[in-house]
Amino acid sequence: MRQHLLLALLLLGFFSVSAQIPTPEQFLGYPLGTQFTPHYRVLDYFRQVAATAKNVKIEQYGTTYEGRPLITATVASLANFSRLDEIRQHSLDMSYAKGNAGSDQPVIVWLSYNVHGNEAVSTEAAMKTLYELVNNGNAQTQQWLKNTVVIIDPCLNPDGRERYVNFYNTVRSLQPDVNRYSREHNEPWPGGRPNHYYFDLNRDWAWQTQRESQQRVAKYNQWMPQLHVDFHEQEIEAPYYFAPAAEPFHDAITPWQREVQVMIGKNNAKYFDQEGWLYFTKERFDLFYPSYGDTYPMYNGAIGMTYEQGGSGRAGVAVVKRDGDTLTLTDRIAHHFTTGMSTIEVASQQADRILKEYVKYFETAKKDPQGGYKSYVIKASGNPEKLNLLADLLRKNNIAFGFGANITSGTGFNYFTGKTEVFPITKEDLVINAYQPRSNMLRVLFEPTSHLSDSVTYDITAWALPYAYGLTSYAVKQPLTPAADAPVTPQNAPLAAQHPYAYLAQWNSVRDVKFLATLLKQGLKVRFAETPFMSGGKTFPAGTLVITRTGNNNGGPLFDSFVTTQADKYKITLDAVATGFVDKGMDFGSDKIRYIKPPRVMLVTGDNISSLGAGEIWHFFEQQLNYPITVVNERNLSAVSWDQVDVLILPDGEYKMFADKPAAERLKDWISKGGKLIAIESAVAQIAEAEWGIKQKKEKGEEEKDKNKIPSEYTYDVLKPYANRERESVKQFIPGAIYKVQLDTTHPLAFGYTNTYYTLKQDNYLYEFMDNNGWNVGVLKKDNYLSGFVGTDTRSRLKDGLLFGVKEIGNGSLVILADNLLFRSFWENGKLMFSNAVFLVNQ
Numbered sequence: 001m002r003q004h005l006l007l008a009l010l011l012l013g014f015f016s017v018s019a020q021i022p023t024p025e026q027f028l029g030y031p032l033g034t035q036f037t038p039h040y041r042v043l044d045y046f047r048q049v050a051a052t053a054k055n056v057k058i059e060q061y062g063t064t065y066e067g068r069p070l071i072t073a074t075v076a077s078l079a080n081f082s083r084l085d086e087i088r089q090h091s092l093d094m095s096y097a098k099g100n101a102g103s104d105q106p107v108i109v110w111l112s113y114n115v116h117g118n119e120a121v122s123t124e125a126a127m128k129t130l131y132e133l134v135n136n137g138n139a140q141t142q143q144w145l146k147n148t149v150v151i152i153d154p155c156l157n158p159d160g161r162e163r164y165v166n167f168y169n170t171v172r173s174l175q176p177d178v179n180r181y182s183r184e185h186n187e188p189w190p191g192g193r194p195n196h197y198y199f200d201l202n203r204d205w206a207w208q209t210q211r212e213s214q215q216r217v218a219k220y221n222q223w224m225p226q227l228h229v230d231f232h233e234q235e236i237e238a239p240y241y242f243a244p245a246a247e248p249f250h251d252a253i254t255p256w257q258r259e260v261q262v263m264i265g266k267n268n269a270k271y272f273d274q275e276g277w278l279y280f281t282k283e284r285f286d287l288f289y290p291s292y293g294d295t296y297p298m299y300n301g302a303i304g305m306t307y308e309q310g311g312s313g314r315a316g317v318a319v320v321k322r323d324g325d326t327l328t329l330t331d332r333i334a335h336h337f338t339t340g341m342s343t344i345e346v347a348s349q350q351a352d353r354i355l356k357e358y359v360k361y362f363e364t365a366k367k368d369p370q371g372g373y374k375s376y377v378i379k380a381s382g383n384p385e386k387l388n389l390l391a392d393l394l395r396k397n398n399i400a401f402g403f404g405a406n407i408t409s410g411t412g413f414n415y416f417t418g419k420t421e422v423f424p425i426t427k428e429d430l431v432i433n434a435y436q437p438r439s440n441m442l443r444v445l446f447e448p449t450s451h452l453s454d455s456v457t458y459d460i461t462a463w464a465l466p467y468a469y470g471l472t473s474y475a476v477k478q479p480l481t482p483a484a485d486a487p488v489t490p491q492n493a494p495l496a497a498q499h500p501y502a503y504l505a506q507w508n509s510v511r512d513v514k515f516l517a518t519l520l521k522q523g524l525k526v527r528f529a530e531t532p533f534m535s536g537g538k539t540f541p542a543g544t545l546v547i548t549r550t551g552n553n554n555g556g557p558l559f560d561s562f563v564t565t566q567a568d569k570y571k572i573t574l575d576a577v578a579t580g581f582v583d584k585g586m587d588f589g590s591d592k593i594r595y596i597k598p599p600r601v602m603l604v605t606g607d608n609i610s611s612l613g614a615g616e617i618w619h620f621f622e623q624q625l626n627y628p629i630t631v632v633n634e635r636n637l638s639a640v641s642w643d644q645v646d647v648l649i650l651p652d653g654e655y656k657m658f659a660d661k662p663a664a665e666r667l668k669d670w671i672s673k674g675g676k677l678i679a680i681e682s683a684v685a686q687i688a689e690a691e692w693g694i695k696q697k698k699e700k701g702e703e704e705k706d707k708n709k710i711p712s713e714y715t716y717d718v719l720k721p722y723a724n725r726e727r728e729s730v731k732q733f734i735p736g737a738i739y740k741v742q743l744d745t746t747h748p749l750a751f752g753y754t755n756t757y758y759t760l761k762q763d764n765y766l767y768e769f770m771d772n773n774g775w776n777v778g779v780l781k782k783d784n785y786l787s788g789f790v791g792t793d794t795r796s797r798l799k800d801g802l803l804f805g806v807k808e809i810g811n812g813s814l815v816i817l818a819d820n821l822l823f824r825s826f827w828e829n830g831k832l833m834f835s836n837a838v839f840l841v842n843q
Contacts, residue, residue: 021052021134024127032124033330035172035317036165039068039158045127046073046154053134055081055145062215065196068158070215075133075152077145080106087149088223094355095224095301095398097362097437101355107347108225110151111340112293115202117160118192118313119233120168121329125336126154132341141341144348151223156216157194157201164192164313176318178326180236185314190611192313197623198615199824202230203289203459205296206445207826208396209619217296221398226358227260227303227347230293231336233312237321239278240335241308242268245294246286248452252370252440253287253298256357260303263350268342277335288452289459290444291826299441301361303354307339362437369439375480376446377410379472380428380487385509385571387430387487389828390469394432399442401432402482412474415448415466416740416756418786423474427488433479448475449787460736460760462788463826467738467758470829492573495536500549500576502588503563504535507543508752510624510828513835515570516545517627520598522562525551528840530592530748533585535577543751543840546593548580594748594843599646599676601627601838606634609653613680616822617651620831637663642670647838652681652820658690668692672810676842680817685765687814693774694816697766697801734798736762737788741778741803748840749777749806749815752832758786759803759819760827764794766801767818778804778833804833806841813842 025031027045037045050056055078062070080087091108093099111129113122130152133141155161164187172184179185190198195212204213220228234241243261265281272279285306287295297304309332311319317329347354380387394401404427414421425431434442444450445465452461466473495504506512507528519526527546532539552559567574580588587593601621605614614631621629632640634655648670657663671677679687688696741757743750750757757778769776782799790798807814815837821830 021049021131023131031330032128033317033328033333036120036168036329037124037127038165038169039123039155039162042123042127042154043069043071046071046130049073049130049134054078056130056134057081057084059219061219062211064157064159065211066159066162068162070156070158070212071154072219073130073152073154074149075130075145076106076149077142080145080149084149091224091226092222094359095362095437097359097366101352101359105355106146107148107227107351107354108151108223109148109344109347110153110220110223110225110228111231111343112153112156112228113231114154114161115156115230115293116193116200116232116312117157117162117195118164118187119231119309119311120161120164120192120313121233121309121311121332121336122231123155123161124329125231125333125340126152128333128337129340130154132337133344140345144344147348147351148344150344151225153216156212159196160192160194167192168316172316176316178318178320180314180319184316185319187313189605189607189609190614194611194615197619198611199619200612202232202293203291203824205293206291206397206441207393207824209825214396217396224300225297225302226354227343228293228297228305229340229343230304230306231340232306232308233315233332234308234310235312236310236315236319236327238308238310239280240272240310240339241280241283241285241306242339243305243307244281245306246283248457249287250290250295250299250444251451252444254361256361257298257303260346260350260354261305264303264305264343264346267346268339271338271342275338286457288450288457288461290441290463292459299444300438301358301365301440305343307336309335365439366435366437369434369436369443371434371443371447372477373413373443373447373475374434374478375476376432376434376442377405377412377423377425377474377476377480378430378432378466379423379474380426380430381472383471383508384428384489385511386469386471386828387428390465390471391430393465397438397441397445399432399438399445400436401430402485403427403430403487404483405429405431405480406483407480410474410476410478410480412476413448415464415473415475421474425480427483430487431480431482433481435479446473446475452789457735457789460762460788462736462738462760462786464738464787467786468760468827468829470753470758494573495538495575495577497576497578499578500560501579502546502548502577503567504540504575504577505545505547505567505572507541507545508832510831510835511570512545512572512752513832513839514625515566515572516596516839517625518566518570519547519563520596521627523554524559524563526596527588527593528596528748528751528843529586530594531585531746534583536575537583538575540575541751542746543748546588548588594840596839596843597646599838600630600644601647601649602630602632602640602645603649603651604634604637604655605631605651609634609655610651610681613651613653613820616820616825617649619825620822620834624831625835642675645670645675647676647678649678650680650683653683655683655686658686664690668809671812671814674811676813676815678815678817678837681763681765681820684767684816684818688767692814693772693807693809694770694802694805694814695768697768697797733789733791734761734764734794735789736760737790738786739780739798740784740786742781742784744775744777747775747777747806748843749775749804749833749836751836751840757833758829760823761790761798761819764797765818766798766803767805767816769802770805770807773808775806775808776802777806778802815841
């Protein structure tokens with residue numbers, strides 16, 4: 001009997017211990033801060049807490065490109081936990097201006113960790129934060145949870161974080177080496193900051209080009225939190241940064257949102273002051289660019305904030321700072337944990353006011369939208385795919401729109417001409433009325449020119465979607481009500497033939513490139529028209545794809561079914577013609593109907609090459625075109641079988657090959673034998689410094705001015721106050737501004753475009769017009785600036801020069817792309833020109 005009683009007591013003790021919520025240290029087997037925790041163990045801890053606690057819900061909202069789970073943990077008081085869906089729905093209703101806050105509605109606080117993978121302290125801090133929120137012995141957090149629901153995303157970028165953690169854990173010394181020159185403080189390329197495709201996920205909130213962003217923002221928009229914190233790291237020497245943010249603030253941000261930032265900042269400062277920790281506010285990190293983890297919530301009614309801890313990927317577990325102090329991972333965790341808790345505290349204390357202002361924000365947005373324009377009309381312009389892509393982006397951001405209007409014409413600002421004009425409104429046109437809950441986000445994404453309160457900004461300063469998508473658009477000062485939810489597509493009957501001699505397909509969007517890529521991978525022979533022609537009474541522009549039966553006979557009866565099936569898949573309207581004899585222009589046997597040799601494409605990566613630039617290209621081929629590309633490290637180029645490469649792409653970066661004369665000559669020889677080199681951004685600048693037949697443009701008389709310059713000891717213009725050093729530096733600054741580019745649409749590089757393209761200019765590189773064997777396809781002329789900040793010195797330089805062109809070298813070509821056509825993959829209008837460079841140029 002005694003044995004049974006003893007066994008029962010032991011079992012009771014076992015179960016009581018097992019029911020205890022484990023601390024991170026107890027679960028992991030080591031104190032937080034002594035090493036970096038692999039992602040799967042972080043997930044294990046979160047799941048264990050949820051299995052033990054009664055007020056935690058774990059949800060997987062997606063997976064990364066490498067298959068790692070993306071999760072959130074939702075923590076609430078027991079009373080609120082039982083009605084989480086009701087709370088979520090009420091928060092969502094408020095964001096659509098439906099009803100008031102309600103007396104029992106808690107504030108939704110969303111904490112996002114580790115969007116940059118090598119800022120790896122964030123996820124460690126997330127585990128500590130989760131534990132203290134569910135720790136019943138912590139009276140403070142239990143009190144705060146009465147007025148808040150806290151959602152924790154422990155790692156927004158697991159692929160990048162694992163790249164960093166695996167690096168660090170395999171090279172670290174038994175005792176952390178605090179010397180920053182040791183290998184554990186120096187990551188190899190590309191580093192852990194970006195995701196699998198080397199994208200910066202912190203700049204992708206609005207655009208949602210990446211899988212992680214798409215899944216996360218969809219989850220975020222199901223909750224529409226009132227407060228969001230994005231946890232980051234910065235350079236080792238920097239003290240901790242928290243809100244209030246720096247200027248420029250976009251003027252769409254309300255006084256109340258500013259006020260709460262100050263309120264939370266002061267509360268953070270109180271705790272940091274108690275510990276003697278250094279911090280700074282109101283510097284460097286502004287609130288302007290709309291696709292950050294702080295600005296995106298701001299433009300959606302919430303209080304968005306970035307918190308930045310010193311350290312990042314170079315800090316490791318411990319590192320010596322220049323002042324002699326050692327910065328440890330334990331310190332960094334403590335700082336992020338403190339600001340996270342402090343933020344929840346303010347949210348709880350100010351819950352009533354936060355919710356009332358949140359309701360007011362969306363009611364005002366719906367009834368009295370800010371800004372001078374009250375509606376926007378985006379013309380279909382014969383390009384339904386671009387219009388559909390824009391419509392998809394609007395849906396992802398919960399912006400309401402329709403098609404057509406109850407009037408047939410309007411008056412508005414034409415983005416492309418810069419003038420106020422009368423324009424027709426058709427049933428195919430996309431129409432957006434600003435009188436809606438998301439009017440602030442709409443205004444930010446569409447305003448032709450944003451007002452900058454300060455020229456020292458952290459990111460690009462222009463992004464208006466009509467320019468990014470290349471769609472003729474009008475901003476209208478009067479509200480327009482859309483006539484329909486879907487466009488009425490005109491039924492233009494395509495040409496038909498019983499047994500087609502050839503199929504003809506348009507060429508003006510990425511959808512057409514996907515169609516071509518599919519045909520080429522299947523082994524079909526495809527051509528394109530170098531000049532316009534007329535067939536069957538219908539005019540076809542240059543660039544039209546010509547898919548003849550001749551040459552594709554191996555497909556037999558499957559030829560027709562495959563071409564038409566793929567056309568249906570990509571929503572391509574095919575014209576079927578019965579003869580190769582055209583009404584006007586060149587017949588299909590002419591050498592002006594160019595055969596597209598399926599290009600074998602190679603992308604160069606490696607040290608000193610932009611991982612972001614390389615990743616945009618890699619992602620474009622694999623995730624958008626589904627076309628093969630070989631990615632090679634620059635140091636392995638000597639092992640390449642060049643007779644198996646048709647196209648070599650050099651993204652933005654510094655290349656050793658141009659300093660190695662024999663290597664550069666071998667590259668030239670490959671081009672002259674028929675190869676195609678596509679050089680982008682600074683790669684073009686390096687080629688311009690060598691003898692390749694292109695030159696960087698200088699201002700007229702610049703060299704003479706330098707020679708005849710009065711010695712500086714006799715002038716006073718170099719006497720500048722030290723305090724003005726940031727203001728002086730912006731004279732050369734161009735963080736991202738939009739310029740109008742004139743195109744030569746007779747060249748294959750510009751096929752599918754009108755005579756203008758809108759480029760996002762991020763540097764002052766411009767090149768002299770080419771004469772011998774060169775084609776100036778995209779040029780800047782005088783007064784081509786449209787919007788965004790440009791320093792005075794840089795603006796005076798950016799005129800009368802070349803941005804996009806083709807230099808013929810023997811049987812091959814050098815394609816010059818001075819600006820990034822694939823910028824962050826949201827600059828949709830550049831993707832076709834990049835595709836032209838790959839598939840059409842030099843065929």
